[in-house]
Amino acid sequence: MTSSRSATTARRSTIGLKILMAGTGIVFVAYVLLHMYGNLKALAGEEAFNTYAEHLRTIGEPMLPYGGLLWVIRVVLLLSLVGHAYAAFSLWSRAGNARRTKYAAVKTAMRTAWMRWGGVFLLLFVVWHLLQFTILKFSVNPDRQGVNVQQNPYELVVASFQVPWNTLIYVLAMLALALHLSHGTFSAQQTLGWTMTSHAYRRAKMVGHAVAAVIVVGFLIPPLSILFGLIK
Amino acid sequence: MNLTLKIWRQAGPRHRGELKTYKVKDISPDMSFLEMLDVLNEQLNARGEEPIAFDSDCREGICGMCGLMISGEAHGPEKTTTCQLHMRSFTDGEVITIEPWRANAFPVIKDLVVDRGAFDRIIQAGGYVSVNTGAAPDAHATPVPKPNADRAFVAAECIGCGACVAACPNASAMLFMGAKVTHLSELPQGQPERAARVVSMVEQHDEEGFGGCTNVGACSQACPKGIPQDVISTLNKDLRAALRG
Numbered sequence: 001m002t003s004s005r006s007a008t009t010a011r012r013s014t015i016g017l018k019i020l021m022a023g024t025g026i027v028f029v030a031y032v033l034l035h036m037y038g039n040l041k042a043l044a045g046e047e048a049f050n051t052y053a054e055h056l057r058t059i060g061e062p063m064l065p066y067g068g069l070l071w072v073i074r075v076v077l078l079l080s081l082v083g084h085a086y087a088a089f090s091l092w093s094r095a096g097n098a099r100r101t102k103y104a105a106v107k108t109a110m111r112t113a114w115m116r117w118g119g120v121f122l123l124l125f126v127v128w129h130l131l132q133f134t135i136l137k138f139s140v141n142p143d144r145q146g147v148n149v150q151q152n153p154y155e156l157v158v159a160s161f162q163v164p165w166n167t168l169i170y171v172l173a174m175l176a177l178a179l180h181l182s183h184g185t186f187s188a189q190q191t192l193g194w195t196m197t198s199h200a201y202r203r204a205k206m207v208g209h210a211v212a213a214v215i216v217v218g219f220l221i222p223p224l225s226i227l228f229g230l231i232k
Numbered sequence: 233m234n235l236t237l238k239i240w241r242q243a244g245p246r247h248r249g250e251l252k253t254y255k256v257k258d259i260s261p262d263m264s265f266l267e268m269l270d271v272l273n274e275q276l277n278a279r280g281e282e283p284i285a286f287d288s289d290c291r292e293g294i295c296g297m298c299g300l301m302i303s304g305e306a307h308g309p310e311k312t313t314t315c316q317l318h319m320r321s322f323t324d325g326e327v328i329t330i331e332p333w334r335a336n337a338f339p340v341i342k343d344l345v346v347d348r349g350a351f352d353r354i355i356q357a358g359g360y361v362s363v364n365t366g367a368a369p370d371a372h373a374t375p376v377p378k379p380n381a382d383r384a385f386v387a388a389e390c391i392g393c394g395a396c397v398a399a400c401p402n403a404s405a406m407l408f409m410g411a412k413v414t415h416l417s418e419l420p421q422g423q424p425e426r427a428a429r430v431v432s433m434v435e436q437h438d439e440e441g442f443g444g445c446t447n448v449g450a451c452s453q454a455c456p457k458g459i460p461q462d463v464i465s466t467l468n469k470d471l472r473a474a475l476r477g
């Protein structure tokens with residue numbers, strides 16, 4: 001063993017990639033929790049929701065320009081997504097190559113398949129979601145159209161979730177997210193080496209399940225309240 | 233007991249293999265799994281057929297040679313090695329599928345025998361402590377706190393059988409490597425080379441073509457020595473520490 005093996009070797013290794021996946025995954029978890037909090041403002045009515053959306057843009061002024069922090073967050077999220085997906089796909093293809101002759105009698109590992117295909121589904125969902133609410137801001141509701149809907153965040157949200165098929169997409173995506181995060185949140189802690197006792201290991205699993213439960217419930221309250229007419 | 237066995241037959245490393253069906257009769261439930269295969273091989277010998285090649289050495293659960301994938305479970309249905317598995321764990325008339333460990337890093341040599349040399353090369357890359365030989369030091373010369381000693385012992389139980397790799401959906405060797413790294417990282421003797429060790433071993437692991445870990449824990453479930461998942465956490469932590477410089 002030579003002590004000259006460098007940090008570069010370590011960074012490119014399978015574990016290095018996992019650490020990248022864990023770090024970027026934690027960025028997502030933090031962001032998703034914040035995002036959920038913002039969405040729940042819809043329960044407090046149009047003014048609370050739109051004020052919050054505006055605050056996101058004025059936060060940090062005058063140190064930051066209008067919308068400055070939002071752009072910082074967007075760049076961090078985009079870089080994280082690139083890193084996360086890069087690590088996921090590299091390790092996925094590595095794992096495929098590591099056993100080219102398959103077993104006749106071994107069942108496939110469901111959790112690993114869920115993480116990978118579920119992750120791809122989440123990526124597609126993120127694209128749909130951003131087109132709908134951030135980039136194009138279009139309404140899928142034939143009864144609620146026009147600039148007034150597009151330029152008013154609250155109106156756009158209400159209009160969108162009155163449409164059952166659109167709400168269904170979000171329900172499926174949140175279930176996929178819950179599955180991804182219940183394993184992912186635990187897995188990240190294991191990858192970062194925070195679970196060196198069996199007690200810490202069990203705790204990490206519990207944190208994973210808790211994060212997943214909070215996220216599905218918290219994210220689904222506003223869309224379902226709108227679909228069932230509790231919010232108009 | 234009468235059993236139907238579907239066994240992987242492969243004449244050599246570069247030959248195509250296939251599952252072949254055999255019948256065995258009057259197997260005692262008290263026989264070990266390997267003894268049952270011995271009985272089958274005697275029958276094959278008597279008929280002038282090529283006996284089935286499989287590995288074993290100690291037959292007492294400590295050498296790690298005897299790994300087989302038995303109906304989709306590494307070392308079969310019990311938490312033990314194949315040599316310590318008894319036929320009473322199966323039912324009369326059962327169909328049992330027997331395959332070699334499957335991982336590109338463990339190429340098949342013949343039938344059920346694989347080459348686990350990749351594990352040796354991982355150990356050679358750093359799974360040791362460099363010391364000058366000489367008289368053995370006094371046992372109390374280097375004190376080790378009890379919890380650290382206990383954890384080092386748990387990790388040191390790994391017998392290098394490869395069941396963790398065989399059971400892993402990614403054919404990753406992280407449990408094996410985690411056991412070896414944790415064993416040394418818990419002890420004072422392991423400290424000076426701690427960072428260099430983990431970097432070299434992980435590099436060798438990747439070079440051998442093992443996959444990465446997805447923390448699903450199939451390895452610990454398959455491990456005959458019950459090596460726990462938290463050794464992988466220690467491995468990850470040591471690598472992360474080395475990464476910082």
Ligand code: HEM
Pocket residue numbers: 018021022023024025026028029032081084085088089112115116118119120122123126180181183184185187188189191445446447448
């Ligand atoms: C580009 C789409 C995505 C793909 C292909 C993907 C795939 C994966 C894979 C394969 C893992 C490793 C699973 C394991 O170790 O068992 C993972 C982990 C994780 N993912 Fe994703 N994912 C994607 C998007 C997301 C999104 C949108 C979020 C959060 C909102 C997220 C959060 C996490 C977290 C927290 C982890 C744990 C990191 C770790 O395993 O150490 N992922 N992802």
Ligand code: SF4
Pocket residue numbers: 389390391392393394395396397407408411451454455456457458459
């Ligand atoms: S960790 Fe367990 S399954 Fe893996 S080689 Fe060691 S004893 Fe065998």
Ligand code: FES
Pocket residue numbers: 287288289290291292293294295296297298299313314315316
């Ligand atoms: S033959 Fe030694 S462990 Fe089974």
